[in-house]
Amino acid sequence: MKYKPSYRASLSTEEIQAKLQAAGVQPTLQRIAICKYVLCEADHPTAEQVKEWAEENLEKISQATVYNTLNTLVEAKLLRIFKFPHSEKVIYDNNIHNHYHFLDESSGNLYDIETKDVSINMEIPSKFTVNSMEVVFKGQIKAT
Amino acid sequence: MKYKPSYRASLSTEEIQAKLQAAGVQPTLQRIAICKYVLCEADHPTAEQVKEWAEENLEKISQATVYNTLNTLVEAKLLRIFKFPHSEKVIYDNNIHNHYHFLDESSGNLYDIETKDVSINMEIPSKFTVNSMEVVFKGQIKAT
DNA sequence: AATATTTTTAGAATAGTTCTAAATTACTAT
DNA sequence: ATAGTAATTTAGAACTATTCTAAAAATATT
Numbered sequence: 001m002k003y004k005p006s007y008r009a010s011l012s013t014e015e016i017q018a019k020l021q022a023a024g025v026q027p028t029l030q031r032i033a034i035c036k037y038v039l040c041e042a043d044h045p046t047a048e049q050v051k052e053w054a055e056e057n058l059e060k061i062s063q064a065t066v067y068n069t070l071n072t073l074v075e076a077k078l079l080r081i082f083k084f085p086h087s088e089k090v091i092y093d094n095n096i097h098n099h100y101h102f103l104d105e106s107s108g109n110l111y112d113i114e115t116k117d118v119s120i121n122m123e124i125p126s127k128f129t130v131n132s133m134e135v136v137f138k139g140q141i142k143a144t
Numbered sequence: 145m146k147y148k149p150s151y152r153a154s155l156s157t158e159e160i161q162a163k164l165q166a167a168g169v170q171p172t173l174q175r176i177a178i179c180k181y182v183l184c185e186a187d188h189p190t191a192e193q194v195k196e197w198a199e200e201n202l203e204k205i206s207q208a209t210v211y212n213t214l215n216t217l218v219e220a221k222l223l224r225i226f227k228f229p230h231s232e233k234v235i236y237d238n239n240i241h242n243h244y245h246f247l248d249e250s251s252g253n254l255y256d257i258e259t260k261d262v263s264i265n266m267e268i269p270s271k272f273t274v275n276s277m278e279v280v281f282k283g284q285i286k287a288t
Numbered sequence: 289a290a291t292a293t294t295t296t297t298a299g300a301a302t303a304g305t306t307c308t309a310a311a312t313t314a315c316t317a318t
Numbered sequence: 319a320t321a322g323t324a325a326t327t328t329a330g331a332a333c334t335a336t337t338c339t340a341a342a343a344a345t346a347t348t
Binding site: 170172173190191192207208211212215232233234 | 334335336337338344345346
């Protein structure tokens with residue numbers, strides 16, 4: 001089986017613009033720029049990393065706008081937000097479908113694991129109704 | 145199958161004292177008191193809840209001591225620390241064995257799920273070596 | 289009992305994120 | 319195009335959970 005890394009779209013400015021509009025979000029300069037990073041380039045970035053990228057690629061951007069935009073994108077379901085035990089910081093994921101994660105404990109890198117590659121059977125009392133589950137595998141990844 | 149809730153020990157002051165000593169931790173007044181709560185009474189408490197309990201049950205205790213003590217107990221492996229996506233706050237768990245959690249999304253309550261009640265089969269690329277996994281089921285729990 | 293070590297404490301500091309309210313930008317209806 | 323309204327951006331303050339600092343208190347060791 002070939003490992004499929006987290007999704008990296010290659011989107012033009014126009015496509016991003018359309019995506020934002022379709023989601024009911026005004027495609028401002030800052031939002032389009034941040035989308036270019038978080039939807040295409042980045043891999044599980046933190047808000048800090050988004051800010052750093054934005055500072056290098058935009059005239060000027062404020063911390064608040066970075067957070068506002070990321071929150072807006074999460075609300076618009078273009079991005080998912082995760083928080084893992086190993087870090088204080090929230091991370092953003094452009095894979096918006098259900099999936100699990102693998103944490104490489106040596107590097108701190110996160111990898112998406114498709115739900116179809118994992119089968120989970122539970123035998124817990126019927127009073128628990130499970131709607132969803134969060135799974136984080138931890139371990140090492142061999143360098144290839 | 146009967147549901148086994150998270151472990152609630154009933155420990156005397158002497159037993160707690162012995163436990164601390166065995167773990168190489170000086171059994172101070174504050175530590176014994178906090179153990180009474182976190183090892184016997186509490187169910188997945190936050191540091192804040194431990195502080196509140198301590199303020200009601202001790203002459204005086206500082207915030208720093210609560211955190212220091214909880215960290216000491218975690219290091220001594222008498223307690224486990226968890227951080228979940230649904231809350232900013234860390235929670236402490238007196239179930240020190242491997243287990244998963246169920247989050248009741250209505251109440252925010254956490255329940256321990258024994259690993260033996262869940263079977264997980266993975267088919268992920270061999271370059272991933274899984275050492276451990278964190279699982280949080282989310283859903284509703286029926287009132288009984 | 290004297291000294292050394294450990295623990296506790298109050299309050300300052302820190303990190304990540306959100307809030308506030310003013311300034312700017314973008315839409316809307318003429 | 320233009321005035322008016324609404325939405326967005328911004329700097330900086332505020333907030334929350336936790337850790338740090340360094341002095342005081344308690345405990346252990348000699």
